[in-house]
Amino acid sequence: MAINKIGFDNDKYLSMQSEHIRERIAQFGDKLYLEFGGKLFDDYHASRVLPGFKPDSKLQMLLQLKDEAEIVIVINAGDIEKNKVRGDLGITYDVDVIRLFNVFTRIGLYVSSVVLTQYANQPSADAFQKRLEALGVKVYHHYHIKGYPSNLKHIISDEGYGKNDYIETSRRLVVITAPGPGSGKMATCLSQIYHEHKRGLNAGYAKFETFPIWNIPLRHPVNIAYEAATSDLNDVNMIDPFHLEAYGKTTVNYNRDIEIFPVLNAMFENILGESPYKSPTDMGVNMAGNCIIDDEAVCRAAKDEIIRRYYVGMCDNRKGLISEDEVYKLELLLKQANVTVDDRKVVAAALAREQETNAPAAAMELPDGTILTGRTSDMLGASSALLLNALKYLGGIPDDVLMMSPHVIEPIQNLKVKHLGNNNPRIHTDETLIALSICANTDQNARKAMEQISKLRGCEVHSTVILSAVDERIFKRLGVNLTCEPKYQ
Numbered sequence: 001m002a003i004n005k006i007g008f009d010n011d012k013y014l015s016m017q018s019e020h021i022r023e024r025i026a027q028f029g030d031k032l033y034l035e036f037g038g039k040l041f042d043d044y045h046a047s048r049v050l051p052g053f054k055p056d057s058k059l060q061m062l063l064q065l066k067d068e069a070e071i072v073i074v075i076n077a078g079d080i081e082k083n084k085v086r087g088d089l090g091i092t093y094d095v096d097v098i099r100l101f102n103v104f105t106r107i108g109l110y111v112s113s114v115v116l117t118q119y120a121n122q123p124s125a126d127a128f129q130k131r132l133e134a135l136g137v138k139v140y141h142h143y144h145i146k147g148y149p150s151n152l153k154h155i156i157s158d159e160g161y162g163k164n165d166y167i168e169t170s171r172r173l174v175v176i177t178a179p180g181p182g183s184g185k186m187a188t189c190l191s192q193i194y195h196e197h198k199r200g201l202n203a204g205y206a207k208f209e210t211f212p213i214w215n216i217p218l219r220h221p222v223n224i225a226y227e228a229a230t231s232d233l234n235d236v237n238m239i240d241p242f243h244l245e246a247y248g249k250t251t252v253n254y255n256r257d258i259e260i261f262p263v264l265n266a267m268f269e270n271i272l273g274e275s276p277y278k279s280p281t282d283m284g285v286n287m288a289g290n291c292i293i294d295d296e297a298v299c300r301a302a303k304d305e306i307i308r309r310y311y312v313g314m315c316d317n318r319k320g321l322i323s324e325d326e327v328y329k330l331e332l333l334l335k336q337a338n339v340t341v342d343d344r345k346v347v348a349a350a351l352a353r354e355q356e357t358n359a360p361a362a363a364m365e366l367p368d369g370t371i372l373t374g375r376t377s378d379m380l381g382a383s384s385a386l387l388l389n390a391l392k393y394l395g396g397i398p399d400d401v402l403m404m405s406p407h408v409i410e411p412i413q414n415l416k417v418k419h420l421g422n423n424n425p426r427i428h429t430d431e432t433l434i435a436l437s438i439c440a441n442t443d444q445n446a447r448k449a450m451e452q453i454s455k456l457r458g459c460e461v462h463s464t465v466i467l468s469a470v471d472e473r474i475f476k477r478l479g480v481n482l483t484c485e486p487k488y489q
Contacts, residue, residue: 028204
C-alpha cells in the first residue's frame with residue numbers, strides 16, 4: 001500500500017486563500033500588514049502533515065498579488081547571536097534571510113527591507129547588518145519593550161512601539177515574513193500600525209498562519225504536530241477564549257496569539273474607535289482546515305511527523321542543543337497523539353539489522369511500503385549501502401549486481417585516508433552518489449540507478465546512530481524524512 005496518500009486539496013486551498021486575503025485587503029483603507037506565519041515558499045512541515053499541500057503554495061498565491069505587495073523580512077537579533085538553525089534545511093536563520101531575499105527578488109517579488117527585532121547591539125547582528133547593507137538592503141531595528149505584552153499603556157506609547165524604527169513601505173499590501181517562528185512578525189506589524197496612525201494613515205493587520213488549524217479539534221494530530229515542531233518556543237495550542245465568548249464557537253489558536261490579542265484590540269480601539277476583530281481567530285485568513293479531503297490520511301501523516309520530531313529532539317538533547325524538559329514535552333505530545341516509536345516501521349527494521357550485524361545499520365520505507373535495510377561494511381557506511389539498495393530496488397536492478405567499480409571507489413578511499421587525514425575509509429553518501437554518477441558514464445545499471453534518485457523524496461529513513469553532517473545533509477537534499485537513534489557510532 002502506498003504511504004503517500006493524498007489528504008489535502010491544494011488547488012481548492014489556493015483558490016479559497018486568495019479570495020479571503022483579497023477580502024481582507026479591501027476591509028482596510030490605506031495599507032494592510034499581513035503576517036505570514038510558517039515558511040512562505042518551502043513549507044515542508046505543512047507538506048508532510050497535510051499530504052497534497054505543495055511547499056510553495058503560499059508563494060504561488062502571493063505572486064498573484066505581486067504588483068501591489070512588498071515583503072519585509074524579520075529576524076530576531078538573538079537568533080543571529082546564537083546561530084539558530086532551520087531544522088528542515090540545516091542553515092542558520094541569518095543565512096536563510098539572504099536566501100529568502102535572493103529567491104523573492106529573482107522571481108519578481110519586491111523585498112523592501114529587513115528588520116532586526118529584539119535588537120540590543122549584538123555584535124553578530126551588527127555584522128549581519130553590514131552584510132545586508134553591502135547587498136543594498138535597508139535594515140531597521142526594533143527593540144525589547146519592557147512589560148510586553150501586558151503593559152498596554154507603555155507598549156502603545158512613544159516609549160514602546162514608538163521607540164522602534166519606522167519601516168518605510170510604499171505598497172498597499174505589506175507581507176511580514178521570517179525564517180522561522182518567534183522572530184517577532186506580529187510585533188513588527190503592530191509597531192507599524194502605531195507609526196502609521198501617527199502619520200495619519202489607516203493601516204490594518206491580518207494573519208496568515210497555517211498552524212494551528214483553527215477549525216479542527218484542539219487535540220487533532222495535525223495541531224499536536226505543530227506543537228512538536230515549535231517545542232523550543234513553548235507554544236501551546238489552546239481554545240480561543242475570546243472567540244468562544246464572542247460567538248459561542250470553539251476554535252483553536254496558540255498561546256502567543258491569545259496573549260497578544262488584548263494589545264492588538266486596544267491598539268485598534270485607539271486608532272479606529274473600535275476593533276474590527278473580536279478574537280485572535282478573527283485575525284486569521286487560514287482556510288487549510290476546509291481543504292482536508294481525507295482526515296485519516298492527514299492524521300496518519302501528522303502522527304508520523306510527531307514521532308520524527310521526537311527523535312530529532314532526543315538527538316538534539318544528546319548533542320547538548322536542548323534540555324531534557326523539551327524531550328519530556330515531546331514525549332507528552334507522543335502520548336496525546338496516541339502513538340509510540342514502534343509505529344515508525346523503519347525503526348524496528350534498522351535496529352534488527354544492527355543486532356544481526358553487530359554494527360550501525362539503517363532502514364528505508366519506500367513509497368510502495370517496501371522496507372529495505374543497509375549494513376556497515378569495509379567499503380560502505382550503512383547509509384551509503386541503504387541508498388544503493390534503494391536505487392537498485394527502484395530501478396529493478398538485481399541485488400547481486402555490482403554498480404560501482406572498485407577502480408572508482410579505491411581512489412576515493414585512498415584520497416580520504418592517505419591525503420585528507422580521515423581514519424574511516426568507508427564511503428559517505430555524497431561520495432557514493434559521485435562514484436555512481438561516474439560509473440553511469442559506462443555502466444547501464446549505474447545509469448538506471450541514477451535515474452531513480454528523484455523517487456526517494458518523501459521516503460522514511462531511520463539510522464541506528466547519529467549520522468555525520470555530510471550524510472544528514474545529503475538525505476535532506478534528497479527529500480528523505482530522516483530520524484536517528486540518539487547515540488554516536
